Each structure stands twice: as structure tokens, then as C-alpha cells.
Amino acid sequence: MGYLMSSFKRSSCPVANLLEIFGDKWTLLVVRDLMMGKQTYKEFHESAEGIPTNILADRLKRLEKEKIIDKSKYQDRPVRYAYKLTQKGKDMGPALWAMVEWSNKYIPGTLSAEEIKTSLK
Amino acid sequence: MGYLMSSFKRSSCPVANLLEIFGDKWTLLVVRDLMMGKQTYKEFHESAEGIPTNILADRLKRLEKEKIIDKSKYQDRPVRYAYKLTQKGKDMGPALWAMVEWSNKYIPGTLSAEEIKTSLK
Numbered sequence: 155m156g157y158l159m160s161s162f163k164r165s166s167c168p169v170a171n172l173l174e175i176f177g178d179k180w181t182l183l184v185v186r187d188l189m190m191g192k193q194t195y196k197e198f199h200e201s202a203e204g205i206p207t208n209i210l211a212d213r214l215k216r217l218e219k220e221k222i223i224d225k226s227k228y229q230d231r232p233v234r235y236a237y238k239l240t241q242k243g244k245d246m247g248p249a250l251w252a253m254v255e256w257s258n259k260y261i262p263g264t265l266s267a268e269e270i271k272t273s274l275k
Numbered sequence: 276m277g278y279l280m281s282s283f284k285r286s287s288c289p290v291a292n293l294l295e296i297f298g299d300k301w302t303l304l305v306v307r308d309l310m311m312g313k314q315t316y317k318e319f320h321e322s323a324e325g326i327p328t329n330i331l332a333d334r335l336k337r338l339e340k341e342k343i344i345d346k347s348k349y350q351d352r353p354v355r356y357a358y359k360l361t362q363k364g365k366d367m368g369p370a371l372w373a374m375v376e377w378s379n380k381y382i383p384g385t386l387s388a389e390e391i392k393t394s395l396k
Contacts, residue, residue, distance in 0.1 A: 165323040168378030168385035169307045169371055170300075177300030179291075186290045202286040242381055249377060250290055252370035257289030260363055264289035 175220050176246070180205055181213050185239070185246055188223065190274065193236040217243070296341050297367070301326055302334050306360070306367055309344065311395065314357040338364070 165171065176182050183205065187198050198210055205213075214237060217223045222243040225235040239246075257264045286292065297303050304326065308319050319331055326334075335358060338344045343364040346356040360367075378385045 166384060166386050167304075167307070167323065168375045168382065168387075168391075170304060170324050171382045171385050172374045172378045173300035173303060177303070179294035179298030182294060182298070183288075183291060186288070202288065203291050245377055245380065249370055249373035252373045253293045254289045256366055256370060257293045259366065261289065261292045263287060264292050265287050266289075270289075 175216075175222070180209050181217065182250070184210070184213050184217065185222065185243060186250060188237060188239045188243065189247060189250060190270075193238060194228075194234065222246075296337075296343070301330050302338065303371070305331070305334050305338065306343065306364060307371060309358060309360045309364065310368060310371065311391075314359060315349075315355065343367075 176185070183201065183203055184198055187201055192198055192201070195210065195214075198214075199205060199207060214223070214225075218225060218237075220242075221240055223237045224240055225237050228234055228236045251267065254264075254267050254270065258266050297306070304322065304324055305319055308322055313319055313322070316331065316335075319335075320326060320328060335344070335346075339346060339358075341363075342361055344358045345361055346358050349355055349357045372388065375385075375388050375391065379387050
């Protein structure tokens with residue numbers, strides 16, 4: 155996986171510890187998708203950014219191991235799972251909304267918090 | 276740099292766009308260091324997580340290009356620069372503090388927001 159997925163030296167910094175879990179951009183995009191109500195492998199894969207399937211499978215496994223997401227079987231043949239954020243996962247909301255605000259201020263053309271909230275209704 | 280530094284497909288998602296800039300954990304740790312008042316290459320390198328010097332040099336260059344940081348020369352022989360967050364950089368504060376809160380809730384042993392703020396005084 156290369157150095158980007160390797161661990162930092164031990165640190166008591168809360169930001170560093172959070173980044174051990176969420177510290178690559180694909181992981182946070184999957185969490186974003188889950189917040190937006192997406193639940194299936196297919197739905198994550200269809201997101202605009204085009205996450206490669208091997209990365210998606212890996213990130214879902216990591217997020218489940220960290221108890222950020224739960225999975226439940228919704229089909230038997232072939233077996234298919236639906237994923238949902240746990241409370242621990244949902245609690246990443248404020249950090250993601252803070253990112254939305256920053257982008258709205260500094261990156262022209264990004265969807266506003268209002269537009270996103272409307273699409274969630 | 277491998278796939279983790281490669282660009283997403285174009286997206287209007289504000290989170291995805293932010294992650295194009297900050298989306299590897301070392302970058303956010305350098306921003307954290309700057310928020311904590313660190314200014315020099317040496318200070319960043321001394322942080323607990325042990326950022327490799329080649330990654331540090333690359334991330335400083337990217338952050339400067341994105342106008343997240345400014346640099347000013349503070350020594351001539353050899354040339355040494357001090358780095359500071361621009362307003363655009365400082366405005367990442369709320370997202371980082373939200374990460375601190377999440378970690379304090381879910382990762383035992385991480386420094387609390389209070390402890391961090393005290394160390395800043």
C-alpha cells in the first residue's frame with residue numbers, strides 16, 4: 155500500500171490518531187457517501203470520483219474493523235451486503251460539514267451545504 | 276506518488292475538492308503543526324509522527340502553491356524559510372477542531388481540546 159497507509163510513530167495527538175483511521179481521501183469519500191444515504195457497493199462505486207473497486211473493498215473492510223460501519227446481508231445469491239454508519243461513524247458529521255464550509259468559501263463551483271441538505275430531504 | 280496522490284474524476288462535491296488539497300494525512304499534520312505555532316522545517320520534522328523529509332518538502336511546496344501557507348526568509352546562509360498559515364489555511368481550524376472532538380470521544384488517550392488549548396497559551 156506504500157508509505158501513505160503506513161502508521162505514524164505513536165502520538166497522543168487526536169488529529170494524528172483520527173488520520174490513522176481516515177487518513178486517505180478515499181476513506182473519507184466512502185464515509186461521505188454513507189452520510190448521503192448510500193448503502194451498497196454498487197452505489198459507492200457509482201460516485202462521481204470513480205473509486206477503484208479494490209480500494210473500495212479494502213476501505214469498507216477497514217471501516218468495519220474500526221466499527222465506523224456495520225454491514226447486513228440483503229441478498230443471498232449472490233451474497234450482497236448493505237452498509238450503514240454506526241454512531242461512531244455518524245459522529246464524523248461535524249468534521250465533514252466543516253470541510254464543506256471551507257470548500258464553499260475557497261473552491262468555486264462546489265455544492266453548497268444548502269444544496270447538499272436539500273438533496274438529502 | 277502512487278494512486279493516493281492521483282486526482283479524482285471531476286466532482287462538484289466540496290469534500291472531494293477539499294481532499295484534492297488536503298487528502299493525505301501528512302498534509303493535515305503539517306497544517307496542524309502550523310496551527311500550533313510551528314514555523315520551520317526543523318520544527319515540523321521534529322513532530323512526534325516522524326514525517327520523512329522528502330514528504331515534508333513536497334507537502335510544503337503543495338501548500339504554498341495552494342496559498343494555504345506563506346513563506347518568508349529568516350536566514351541567508353544557508354537560506355532558511357519560516358512558514359505561516361494564510362487566512363485560507365487558518366480557516367481549516369474548525370475542521371481540525373471537529374476532528375479533535377471526535378478523537379477525544381472515540382480514541383482513548385488522545386490529548387483533549389482543553390489540553391491542546393492550554394499548551395497554545
